[in-house]
Amino acid sequence: MVIKILKQNMRRYCVTFAAVAGLLSTALSCSIDPLEGGNGAGEAVFPSAKIVNVQDDPVEGSLLVRLKDLSAYEALRQKLAASGVTLAPMYRGLSAPATKVGSPEAGLACWCRLEFSSNADLDSLAYAVAAYDEVGKVQFNNRMKVASDGRSYPITRSASASVSSAPFNDPELGLQWHYYNDGSTDIAPTARRGADINVTDAWRLETGRPEVIVAVCDLGVQWNHPDLAANMWVNVKEKNGVEGQTDDDNEYVDDIYGYNFVDDTGEIDWSSPGNTGHGTHVAGTVAAVNNNGIGVAGVAGGDGSPDSGVRIMALQIFNGDRGASVDKCCEAIKYAADMGACILQCSWGNQTQFTGDDDFASQNAEAEALEYFINHRGNCDALPDGNIAIFASGNDAWNRAAYPGAGRDCISVTAVASDGLPAYYTNYGPGCNIAAPGGEYFTGGMIDSETGCVLSTMPTEPIDYTEGGETLQTVTDYGYMQGTSMACPHVSGVAALGLSYALTLGKTFTKDQFVSMLLTSVNDIDSRLFGTKQTLVTSASGVQSMGDLDLTAYVGKMGTGTIDAWRLLMQIEGTPCLMAEVGRSQRLSLDSIFGGGSSGLSYIENVTISDEDYEALGLLTPPVIKGGSLLIQPEKAGAAKLTVTAIAGAGTPSNGQTIGGSYITKEISVIARGISNGNGGWL
Amino acid sequence: MIKMIRNFLYFLAASFLVLGTVSCSEKIDTGTDISGQWHLTDTGGLIEDQNMAIDVYISFDSGNFSLYQKVGEDLLRYWYYDGTYSVSGDNVLTGRYTDGTRLGGARGLGYSVSLSGDELTLTEVASGEVSVYRRAEIPSDVIDNAVPPVRSGDRPAPVL
Numbered sequence: 034m035v036i037k038i039l040k041q042n043m044r045r046y047c048v049t050f051a052a053v054a055g056l057l058s059t060a061l062s063c064s065i066d067p068l069e070g071g072n073g074a075g076e077a078v079f080p081s082a083k084i085v086n087v088q089d090d091p092v093e094g095s096l097l098v099r100l101k102d103l104s105a106y107e108a109l110r111q112k113l114a115a116s117g118v119t120l121a122p123m124y125r126g127l128s129a130p131a132t133k134v135g136s137p138e139a140g141l142a143c144w145c146r147l148e149f150s151s152n153a154d155l156d157s158l159a160y161a162v163a164a165y166d167e168v169g170k171v172q173f174n175n176r177m178k179v180a181s182d183g184r185s186y187p188i189t190r191s192a193s194a195s196v197s198s199a200p201f202n203d204p205e206l207g208l209q210w211h212y213y214n215d216g217s218t219d220i221a222p223t224a225r226r227g228a229d230i231n232v233t234d235a236w237r238l239e240t241g242r243p244e245v246i247v248a249v250c251d252l253g254v255q256w257n258h259p260d261l262a263a264n265m266w267v268n269v270k271e272k273n274g275v276e277g278q279t280d281d282d283n284e285y286v287d288d289i290y291g292y293n294f295v296d297d298t299g300e301i302d303w304s305s306p307g308n309t310g311h312g313t314h315v316a317g318t319v320a321a322v323n324n325n326g327i328g329v330a331g332v333a334g335g336d337g338s339p340d341s342g343v344r345i346m347a348l349q350i351f352n353g354d355r356g357a358s359v360d361k362c363c364e365a366i367k368y369a370a371d372m373g374a375c376i377l378q379c380s381w382g383n384q385t386q387f388t389g390d391d392d393f394a395s396q397n398a399e400a401e402a403l404e405y406f407i408n409h410r411g412n413c414d415a416l417p418d419g420n421i422a423i424f425a426s427g428n429d430a431w432n433r434a435a436y437p438g439a440g441r442d443c444i445s446v447t448a449v450a451s452d453g454l455p456a457y458y459t460n461y462g463p464g465c466n467i468a469a470p471g472g473e474y475f476t477g478g479m480i481d482s483e484t485g486c487v488l489s490t491m492p493t494e495p496i497d498y499t500e501g502g503e504t505l506q507t508v509t510d511y512g513y514m515q516g517t518s519m520a521c522p523h524v525s526g527v528a529a530l531g532l533s534y535a536l537t538l539g540k541t542f543t544k545d546q547f548v549s550m551l552l553t554s555v556n557d558i559d560s561r562l563f564g565t566k567q568t569l570v571t572s573a574s575g576v577q578s579m580g581d582l583d584l585t586a587y588v589g590k591m592g593t594g595t596i597d598a599w600r601l602l603m604q605i606e607g608t609p610c611l612m613a614e615v616g617r618s619q620r621l622s623l624d625s626i627f628g629g630g631s632s633g634l635s636y637i638e639n640v641t642i643s644d645e646d647y648e649a650l651g652l653l654t655p656p657v658i659k660g661g662s663l664l665i666q667p668e669k670a671g672a673a674k675l676t677v678t679a680i681a682g683a684g685t686p687s688n689g690q691t692i693g694g695s696y697i698t699k700e701i702s703v704i705a706r707g708i709s710n711g712n713g714g715w716l
Numbered sequence: 717m718i719k720m721i722r723n724f725l726y727f728l729a730a731s732f733l734v735l736g737t738v739s740c741s742e743k744i745d746t747g748t749d750i751s752g753q754w755h756l757t758d759t760g761g762l763i764e765d766q767n768m769a770i771d772v773y774i775s776f777d778s779g780n781f782s783l784y785q786k787v788g789e790d791l792l793r794y795w796y797y798d799g800t801y802s803v804s805g806d807n808v809l810t811g812r813y814t815d816g817t818r819l820g821g822a823r824g825l826g827y828s829v830s831l832s833g834d835e836l837t838l839t840e841v842a843s844g845e846v847s848v849y850r851r852a853e854i855p856s857d858v859i860d861n862a863v864p865p866v867r868s869g870d871r872p873a874p875v876l
Binding site for chain 1: 756759760770772774781783785787788789790791792793795797813815817818819820821822827838840842843844845863865
């Protein structure tokens with residue numbers, strides 16, 4: 034009986050294998066969908082549910098596969114080899130057979146890359162591969178998209194504006210309104226004083242420390258740019274090692290300033306035709322060298338002394354219009370984690386319409402790579418339990434953030450213009466966590482006004498690139514750009530500044546604590562979102578023209594508010610108490626805890642408080658969050674701690690099925706006295 | 717005759733003016749002089765009993781006050797506030813912060829002032845809360861490192 038069953042199973046296996054192999058051959062040789070071929074194969078053989086995404090500018094001749102488990106590698110390799118398909122680990126040096134089950138790398142080691150003829154039909158092949166028992170998931174190796182139009186504009190006027198409180202001598206700092214905005218109409222007709230990241234005062238406390246490494250995952254960064262070179266991360270073993278071989282056992286050759294994952298070389302390429310300088314621009318915002326007497330300033334670019342400034346790790350995943358496939362991005366993300374970066378700066382995203390966080394997080398390769406990065410300890414002792422990934426929300430004016438940034442564990446950054454209002458292009462809504470200056474060419478009805486954009490470093494030689502069939506050249510040395518790509522490095526820079534300050538003070542935070550502080554170090558934006566603003570608008574038919582952008586659409590959808598460096602440093606220093614008055618019911622503003630936009634945030638209504646603390650304030654009813662304030666009625670003088678949870682990024686948190694916000698949890702101390710002032714003063 | 721009546725009326729008006737001025741200035745000037753620098757030492761058990769991180773210095777000087785407070789968890793530096801004050805003839809301290817907020821809470825009834833040697837006791841009129849201050853020079857590092865409680869760019873840059 035047993036033998037009979039075995040024989041039946043063997044026969045079924047052989048038939049299945051023959052069918053799958055036949056389909057593979059069919060898929061590899063032509064563009065016919067084998068499912069349509071009437072070969073007897075049914076849904077049970079071709080489980081399409083294993084295919085986690087749809088084609089969107091995929092790499093031809095490539096598919097990504099997640100093994101069912103680590104032990105499945107060899108069997109699958111042999112089966113695919115029979116059809117001429119090559120199976121290889123997706124991550125360098127991380128093969129499934131050699132990886133220990135349960136190790137931090139185990140999940141990543143399950144991901145493999147299939148390589149085959151570029152003529153093969155991807156859909157057909159994906160279905161065929163998914164049929165193998167050894168395969169857990171199949172993913173099209175789609176390409177990511179840069180969150181910027183790539184256009185750069187030169188500086189056309191001198192920096193006459195002075196930044197009175199800035200301690201640096203960088204001559205173009207006065208044009209960087211995104212650091213200090215005096216509201217001058219030289220910036221834009223409707224520029225607003227204070228629509229900046231409030232960093233000039235923060236620089237008096239901290240300018241950045243080299244232990245903090247920011248991985249700029251982007252186009253190539255010009256590592257020898259005069260205004261960047263001193264702040265580049267340097268892999269000393271490789272720099273002092275033998276050219277053409279790996280000197281640090283990470284299997285990457287000559288990765289001195291990072292790595293070029295597109296061309297698989299240590300030579301970062303920022304200047305080949307088709308490049309726009311995007312990576313160099315982003316890097317400059319994070320950490321252009323400060324106080325060096327040339328060019329611009331960076332948010333965490335130090336004070337000009339050799340041991341100051343955070344370090345930029347150049348991870349090239351785009352080269353012109355090549356690259357940024359999922360596998361390259363994932364490899365770069367793992368490299369960032371393994372080589373000590375604590376902040377991942379990503380001004381890109383994908384176009385896949387994930388329906389929710391579970392849809393994203395549980396299924397695809399980039400989610401697993403990000404999870405690895407976020408839970409990996411970097412080089413920064415201030416953040417001992419993980420790292421921070423920061424993404425641009427996207428430039429498609431969608432009412433949701435693009436993934437991967439929309440994922441619950443990533444920070445997604447929206448863009449505001451020099452008027453402090455949403456830029457016309459920014460994505461907004463669910464998944465968006467915080468806003469920052471991204472610039473805008475059209476603020477106040479101006480046509481292509483560069484001064485309202487973000488000024489940063491550009492490659493020192495002009496680069497030819499094409500746009501709409503026209504050949505253009507990038508500007509050199511320094512230039513203006515716009516986009517959530519430009520907003521994102523402001524948040525990365527502020528986060529890097531904050532971590533540097535924590536190191537200076539000898540403080541440590543969990544990554545959740547730090548993210549909570551970052552997302553609540555903001556100024557209110559929602560109170561200004563009424564009426565319209567003049568900028569570029571797009572009609573329903575897709576025609577763009579100068580017009581009135583409806584601001585009400587953005588209320589509650591730009592994140593917690595606009596990033597404020599000063600507030601972050603103050604939060605790192607400590608948390609102020611809220612002061613309540615004994616004997617009356619009152620609403621306490623949460624601005625000092627949750628930032629300037631606290632009243633507009635969504636909160637979990639119930640507040641957590643221990644019985645002991647409840648008694649300490651003589652509470653008769655539990656404190657709750659109402660209308661964005663803490664409603665509390667202490668009946669006796671005393672002090673207590675309670676925990677409040679807000680939601681950053683949407684009105685509701687993601688339930689897994691939807692795109693939602695991230696939880697921000699804060700422990701608050703409340704002092705009840707016989708008196709209290711609205712401004713928090715003791716007297 | 718008319719001239720005499722006019723002179724008499726002028727005299728009466730001038731007399732009332734002088735009397736009024738005298739009585740007004742007496743009301744302003746007769747309050748306890750609390751000028752100087754003070755350190756909060758007792759808040760009726762709030763600090764001592766509950767081990768709260770509270771430290772407050774106040775400087776009163778010619779109708780202007782500066783307040784330096786550190787009230788919170790692990791705060792590194794003091795926050796500063798300033799404003800104007802007066803002490804009435806019946807020894808009630810009232811005033812406003814520069815942002816318009818009244819001293820002594822929303823009702824703004826102020827504090828009853830009692831000065832004994834180097835000890836200043838302020839009793840909040842509405843609630844009866846007692847705060848005791850001792851005369852003490854505000855440490856220079858407190859002043860030098862103090863920051864405003866609001867967005868720094870909105871106020872003159874603190875000395876850091």
